[in-house]
Amino acid sequence: MTNATYQVKGMTCGHCVNSVSTEISGIAGVSDVQVDLASGRVTVTSAAPLDPATVRAAVDEAGYDLADA
Amino acid sequence: MTNATYQVKGMTCGHCVNSVSTEISGIAGVSDVQVDLASGRVTVTSAAPLDPATVRAAVDEAGYDLADA
Structure with a gap:
């Protein structure tokens, strides 16, 4: 198990x-x-570390943006 | 047909x-x-004028409030 934190705008x-x-x-x-x-x-x-691009794409699909790290 | 305007908060x-x-x-x-x-x-x-209480209840059901007129 691994945790990662992202910043979502909007x-x-x-x-x-x-x-x-x-x-x-x-x-x-x-x-x-x-x-x-x-x-x-x-x-x-998640079970294993995620590709940040995958997370970014999911956030985008929801209609929001990841803040630049 | 009739039109009515409401103010919804939140x-x-x-x-x-x-x-x-x-x-x-x-x-x-x-x-x-x-x-x-x-x-x-x-x-x-709407086809006929609505009861304001009905509209208020629908807005409440959606999780918002009507502003006091």
Whole structure:
């Protein structure tokens, strides 16, 4: 198990949180996604480290952007 | 056909707009709902005038509040 934290821009409400969470949860190997709306911080638990590009694509698919690290 | 405009508080994104629109669209006799996210203004077209309490209940069900008129 590994955890990684990402910063997502533009989430404004619980629906945004759900959209991001749903998309990231769909990535193979992801077992948990925790989103903090106030901070935009998204913590992803996965079986193995994820390709950041995959996470970025999922966030984009949900309609949001990853902040540049 | 009649139009009425309501002021909804707390919508922050397109998902919020969809939630409010879906709930109000479910009221009997409603044929169109237009939501302006920026202003919070919701214009409802219906076959006959609606009971404001019904609209208030639908907005509440969506998770938002009508501003006091």
